[in-house]
Every structure is written in C-alpha cells, then in structure tokens.
Amino acid sequence: MAKGEIVLGCLAPHPPHVVYAENPEQNEAFAEGGWETLRWGYNRLARKLKSIDYDAMVIFTPHWQTYIGTHFLGLPKFKSKSVDPVFPNLFRFNYDISVDVELAEKMCEVAGESGIVTKMMRNPDFRIDYGTITSCHMLNPEWDKPLVTISSNRNAHYYSPEVMNEQASALGDACAKAIEESGKKVVLISSHSLSHRHFVTESPLPEDMSREHIYNHSQYVWDMKLVDLMRDGKMKEVIDIMPEFTEQTIAETEAGGLTWMMAAMGYPEYPAEIYGYQSVIGTGNLIAAWDPLEATREIVL
Amino acid sequence: MHVDDDFHYLGSMPYKFKMDTEFAEKFRESAESRGLQSRTVSYDGFPIDTGSIVALKLLNPDNRIPACIVSSNMYANRAETIVLGKSARDAIAAQGKKAVVVVVSSLSNRMFTEHIDPAEDRIHSAKDDEWNKKILEFFGDGRLEDLSQLSREIHGQIRVQKVVAYKPAWWMSATMGQHNNYTGEVLAYEALHGSGGAVVVLTPSKGSVGDKEFDEDDVEHYHGDRGVLDTGAL
Numbered sequence: 001m002a003k004g005e006i007v008l009g010c011l012a013p014h015p016p017h018v019v020y021a022e023n024p025e026q027n028e029a030f031a032e033g034g035w036e037t038l039r040w041g042y043n044r045l046a047r048k049l050k051s052i053d054y055d056a057m058v059i060f061t062p063h064w065q066t067y068i069g070t071h072f073l074g075l076p077k078f079k080s081k082s083v084d085p086v087f088p089n090l091f092r093f094n095y096d097i098s099v100d101v102e103l104a105e106k107m108c109e110v111a112g113e114s115g116i117v118t119k120m121m122r123n124p125d126f127r128i129d130y131g132t133i134t135s136c137h138m139l140n141p142e143w144d145k146p147l148v149t150i151s152s153n154r155n156a157h158y159y160s161p162e163v164m165n166e167q168a169s170a171l172g173d174a175c176a177k178a179i180e181e182s183g184k185k186v187v188l189i190s191s192h193s194l195s196h197r198h199f200v201t202e203s204p205l206p207e208d209m210s211r212e213h214i215y216n217h218s219q220y221v222w223d224m225k226l227v228d229l230m231r232d233g234k235m236k237e238v239i240d241i242m243p244e245f246t247e248q249t250i251a252e253t254e255a256g257g258l259t260w261m262m263a264a265m266g267y268p269e270y271p272a273e274i275y276g277y278q279s280v281i282g283t284g285n286l287i288a289a290w291d292p293l294e295a296t297r298e299i300v301l
Numbered sequence: 302m303h304v305d306d307d308f309h310y311l312g313s314m315p316y317k318f319k320m321d322t323e324f325a326e327k328f329r330e331s332a333e334s335r336g337l338q339s340r341t342v343s344y345d346g347f348p349i350d351t352g353s354i355v356a357l358k359l360l361n362p363d364n365r366i367p368a369c370i371v372s373s374n375m376y377a378n379r380a381e382t383i384v385l386g387k388s389a390r391d392a393i394a395a396q397g398k399k400a401v402v403v404v405v406s407s408l409s410n411r412m413f414t415e416h417i418d419p420a421e422d423r424i425h426s427a428k429d430d431e432w433n434k435k436i437l438e439f440f441g442d443g444r445l446e447d448l449s450q451l452s453r454e455i456h457g458q459i460r461v462q463k464v465v466a467y468k469p470a471w472w473m474s475a476t477m478g479q480h481n482n483y484t485g486e487v488l489a490y491e492a493l494h495g496s497g498g499a500v501v502v503l504t505p506s507k508g509s510v511g512d513k514e515f516d517e518d519d520v521e522h523y524h525g526d527r528g529v530l531d532t533g534a535l
Contacts, residue, residue, distance in 0.1 A: 066307050067412050068494070081346040085372075088344045117415045125313040126304040127348065151306070157463035158414060200376060201338055 001183040006176065006292065007054050009261050009268075010045065013193040013285035014063070014134035016084045016091035018042065021207055024141065028092040034207030041276025041287040042138040044300065048289070049139055049187065052296075056100040056146045057136060058107075058175065059189040062255035063129035064151040067158065069117030070171060071151040072104040075124055084130045090206060095133055100146035106182050107148065111174040116167070117153075135191040145187075150175075152255035161243035161254060168256030169239075172263025179264075190261040192252035194226060194245075195219035195284035202281070215282035222249045223277065223284035230272035230288055235262045249284070265290055274301045305351045316354050321367035327396055328369060331388040336523035337381060339388075352405035360403065373468060379452075382468045384523040386475020393476075402476050404469035408433040408497035409459035417494065425495035432459045433497035437490060440501045443483030444511040449474035459497075479519070481509045 019027055021034040064071070076099055084091035105120065112118045132149050150171075155164040179186050197219055203211040214220045222245055229238045239259050246254045253259070262268070268290045275287035291297040303314040325341050332339035353370045361368065371389070374381060393400045409429035424430040436455065439448050448455075448470040456467035477483075483503040490499040 064306055068307050068414060068416060071307075071309075083344055083346040083348055085348055088342055088347050092344060092346060119310070119416070121309050123304045123309040123313060125302045126309055153414075154463060157461050158411070198376075 004179045004182045004184040004186065006179060006188055006265055007052055007185045008049070008292075009188040009265050009290040010135075010139060010190070011258065011261075011272075011286060011288040012042075012135035012139055012189050012191050013038070013280075013287065014061075014131040014191045015193065015280035015283065015285060016087050016130055016134055017206065017280050019093065019134050019137055020087075020090040022138075022141075024137065026094045026137075028094075029090050031090075031207050032205075034209055035212070035278055035280055037276050037278040038280070038285055038287060039138075041301075045273075045275045045287060045289055046139055046141065048298075052187070053185060054145065054187050055184040056103055056148060057140065057187045057189055058103070058148040058150065058179075059132050059135060059191055060150045060152065060255070060257040060260050061129055061131040061135075061191045062152050062252045062257060063131035064149065065255075066119075066151040066153050069119055070111060070153045071119045071121045072108045073099045073126075073128075073147070073149045074101055074104055074108075074120035074122040075099060076101050078124075078126065078128050080127055082128055082130050082133050087202075087206075091130055091134075093130070093133055093137075095128060097128060097133075097136075097143065098146040100148050100184075103178070103182050103184060103186070104148045107150070107175050107178040110178040110181070111171055114170060114174045116171055116174060121151075131191045135189055139187075139189065150260075152257065155256065156246065156254040161246045164246075164254065164256050165239065165242055165259050168259035169263040171256070172260040172265075175260070176264040176266075188261045188264060190257035192255060192257050193280070193283045193285045194223045194251055194253070195249035196252045197250050197282060199282040212279055213282070214279040214284055219249050219282075219284055223286065227274065227277065227286060227288075231274060233268060233270045233272070235265075235269070235272075235290075236267040238262070239267065265292065268292070270294070270297065271299070273298055276301065303349060303351065303354050314351070314354050314358075316349065316358060317364070318349075318357055319364040319367045321369050324367075324392060324396060324398065325369045327392040328371065328389055331391040331395070332385060335384045335388050335391075335521070336525075337384060337388065356403055356405045360401075366401065373464070375464065377468070378466055379471055379517065380520045381523050382466075382471040383475045383520050386472045387521065389472075389476045390478070402473055404473045406467075406469040407493065408436055408499055410463075410496045411459070411461050412493075413495040422492045422494060424492045424497055429459050429497060433490065433499070437487045437499055437501070439511070440499075440503070441485045441487050442481075442510040443485040443503060443506065443508075444481045445470065445474045445477060445483055445503055446479050446481050446515070447511045449479070450515050450517055477503070477505070481511050482506055
C-alpha cells in the first residue's frame with residue numbers, strides 16, 4: 001500500500017454568516033448576500049479542491065469542546081439539523097454527512113498510542129457542530145467527500161496556551177502518522193477565525209455591509225502580522241507566537257486547530273495561498289491554504 | 302434529543318419542556334429597559350444545553366411548572382450580570398408570579414482530564430475540596446449575598462478559567478434581593494469527574510447571618526463599558 005499523504009491544508013473560518021449569505025437549500029434562513037470577500041475567496045478555494053484528488057477531509061473544530069481528551073466522530077452517517085446558539089436567526093442547517101470511520105479510528109488509535117487521551121464518539125443522536133458544517137460546506141458544497149471531525153480538547157482553559165500548543169502539536173504529529181499509515185490522500189481543515197472579539201449587538205439587517213468592520217485596530221494589526229508570516233512561509237514562527245496572539249486577540253486559535261494542522265504538515269516553510277480576509281461581526285477571518293506541491297501552489301492574493 | 306460533548310457515551314437525553322414564553326418576553330423587556338442587549342429565541346431545533354436539561358428533568362420531571370431558560374452572556378462581567386438579575390426580579394414582580402430561581406453550576410470545576418472509573422471519583426484536589434466546603438458552609442448559613450461578594454475570589458481560587466467570571470452567585474443573589482436572609486440547606490455534595498457538585502436550597506426567611514462588608518458596586522442600569530482609561534487620564 002502506498003503511503004498516505006496530506007494533499008492540502010486549509011484555514012477555514014466558520015462564521016455562520018457566510019453560509020447564510022450563500023443561501024444553500026439546506027439552510028432555512030434567507031439572506032440578501034453579504035461578506036462577498038470571504039465567500040468569493042471560499043468559492044475559489046473550493047474550485048481548487050475540485051482539481052485535487054483526495055479521499056477525505058479531516059477537520060479540527062473549536063465548537064466541539066471536550067475536556068476529557070480528544071474525541072473523533074465514529075459512525076458512518078449523521079443526519080439532523082444544526083442551529084447556531086448565538087445566531088439561530090441565520091443558521092438552521094439540515095445536514096446529512098458521511099464520516100470516514102476507518103480513518104477516524106486509525107487517528108484515534110495512533111494518538112492513543114502516543115499518550116494522548118482519546119475517545120471515539122458513537123452516539124447516533126450526537127449533533128454536529130456548526131463550525132464543522134460551515135467550513136465543510138464552504139469548501140465542498142456538494143458534500144461528496146467523507147469527513148473526520150476531531151474535537152478540541154480545551155488545554156488552554158485547563159492549563160495555558162503554551163500547553164495547548166504542545167498538546168495540539170503532539171496530536172498533529174499523531175494524525176500525520178495515522179494518515180501515512182492509512183494510505184489515504186487527505187485534506188486538513190483548521191476551522192476558526194483569527195482575532196475573535198465580537199460586536200455585542202447585531203444590525204437589524206445582519207448582511208448590511210455598511211456596518212461591518214474589524215472590532216478594533218489592535219486586532220487588525222495582529223491579524224496582518226500573522227498573514228505576513230504566512231505569506232513568507234514562516235509557520236514555525238506563527239506557532240511560536242501563537243500563545244501571545246491568542247491571548248491578545250481572544251482568538252479561536254486557543255482551541256489548537258492551526259497548531260494541530262501545522263504540526264501535521266511539518267511547519268511549512270513555503271508561502272501560504274491567501275484567499276481572502278474580512279471581518280464578520282467584528283472578528284478577523286482569513287481563508288488560507290498550504291499546498292505541499294510546488295507545481296500547483298499559487299499566488300492567489 | 303441532546304447528547305453531551307464529553308459524556309456522549311452515557312447516552313442520549315430526550316427532553317420536552319413547557320416554557321413560560323409570556324415571562325420570557327417580560328424578562329427580555331425588563332433587561333432591555335435596564336440597558337442590556339437581549340432577545341428571545343423561538344426556533345425548532347435550537348440546542349438546549351446539558352445543564353438546563355439535567356436540572357429541569359430532575360427538578361421538574363413532569364413539567365408541572367413552566368420554565369424560562371436564560372443564557373450566560375460570554376462577555377458579561379459583574380455589572381451586566383447583577384443588572385440581569387435585577388431584570389429577572391422586575392419581571393417576576395411585574396407579573397406577580399411566584400418563582401423558583403435555579404442556577405446550574407458546579408462549585409470547583411476542574412475535572413480529571415482522563416477517563417476514570419466512576420467508583421474512584423473524588424474532588425480533583427484538597428484545595429478544591431476545602432473551598433467547596435467553605436462555600437457550602439456559607440450556603441448552609443443562607444449567606445447568598447456574601448457569596449456574591451466573594452465570587453471573584455472563588456473564580457480565581459477554584460474555577461478553571463474557561464469563562465470570564467463565576468457568575469451564578471451574582472445572578473442568583475441579584476434576582477433574590479441581594480441579602481443573606483435565607484434558610485440554607487445543603488442536600489448533597491459529591492465529586493463529578495473531579496469537579497464539585499452540590500444541591501443546595503435557599504428559602505427566604507427573616508434572620509440574617511454574616512453580612513460581610515460589601516465592597517462591590519451595586520449597579521441598577523447597564524451603561525456599557527466605562528471609559529476608565531479616558532476619564533482617568535492625566
């Protein structure tokens with residue numbers, strides 16, 4: 001069997017607003033558009049994914065929060081409705097997803113062998129979080145690839161962002177090993193925004209783009225610092241300053257997604273493909289991808 | 302149907318609750334009149350949380366009493382939480398209702414980070430256990446406002462910092478009138494995967510015990526964040 005490999009890594013933010021604005025048939029709410037910079041960036045990355053041969057998407061989500069280890073979805077199908085707890089007016093999404101249980105079990109097994117506390121999630125009534133749904137829908141609206149969803153073990157809460165970085169790195173190493181042993185071609189997805197301070201009010205028309213801007217300039221400057229390092233291919237440096245960035249910008253990186261993905265990809269020293277940056281309810285959202293294959297790597301923006 | 306993010310292997314939690322929507326609307330209106338941002342939610346499939354489901358199913362198993370569930374505002378700190386409590390009190394008074402106030406929270410909240418045999422469960426550390434017992438002593442004496450005043454200290458000492466503050470005592474005391482005039486009963490105290498779980502009842506009474514020197518602000522109306530950096534600048 002040929003060795004498995006990671007064929008692309010994606011930073012894919014999950015504000016439910018972008019799904020709302022796309023008006024897919026699965027979502028009950030209706031929008032007049034909005035957040036085009038992000039959505040068009042997503043559309044372009046989705047087109048690139050169509051040109052890549054892969055078997056499964058592996059997504060690390062901040063909205064499946066676990067405190068006792070790292071959990072993996074462990075049943076082949078999940079079908080229900082996901083309603084966002086903060087924005088139920090925007091996101092009521094009827095999902096029907098397939099899971100690559102074999103790959104999930106492999107990751108769970110290898111992570112367990114490396115000393116990480118793990119658990120397979122096999123309750124059929126379990127509701128899939130909106131982070132997983134938003135990122136996966138925007139990257140693959142046809143939903144024609146199976147997923148592996150990995151919970152975020154909240155080490156930043158229990159210990160510190162530094163411990164989170166260490167443990168997420170260990171999980172990334174274990175997942176990379178599992179992918180290699182599985183023989184599969186896999187797309188990794190780290191589902192989160194960058195700076196994450198929200199506005200505490202919502203405009204009467206949520207898609208009114210005249211109201212949208214970053215929460216404050218400090219958040220913006222931090223986000224741009226990270227974008228610059230990503231463009232320069234300095235991902236080890238990004239992960240090294242992650243604890244500081246996370247604390248300063250209340251970032252969703254606290255869940256460990258980006259650290260996990262970069263560790264699994266060996267801390268790329270090549271430039272990230274930048275697909276778009278835009279604020280959503282004041283948070284900073286970047287769509288980026290890391291293509292290990294130089295021949296297909298692009299300068300997008 | 303609800304399934305817990307961590308304890309999914311313990312099974313699914315079917316639920317059907319009777320909500321007091323008239324009260325919820327009044328509560329929202331009261332909150333807004335005191336300067337808070339508030340909304341009611343009425344969508345099929347809206348996710349009810351584990352804490353609300355467990356408490357309502359055990360305290361009100363046949364839905365005899367209609368309920369109102371209020372969310373915990375992630376960014377809110379003491380001022381907003383106190384004002385939210387006062388809004389609940391306004392709504393109860395305006396509708397002339399007799400209400401049972403329930404807060405769903407552990408005491409110390411550090412759980413074991415690995416899977417354990419439930420038979421070997423215990424409070425995560427001696428320090429957590431000691432603080433939990435001190436809190437329960439206050440509850441047993443009916444000293445709710447004293448606990449509200451100690452809330453920041455409790456958060457710093459025995460709460461994993463996953464939220465900005467330990468808000469239950471703030472909200473409960475503000476809703477119930479900000480005093481220590483209660484008869485307190487501690488019905489149970491046990492470890493829950495390392496965290497401290499207790500069932501406590503406070504019944505309004507005449508006597509008062511404790512009464513620390515209260516040094517926290519007593520906020521009536523929420524005016525937003527104060528510009529302390531601007532006003533305090535030389």
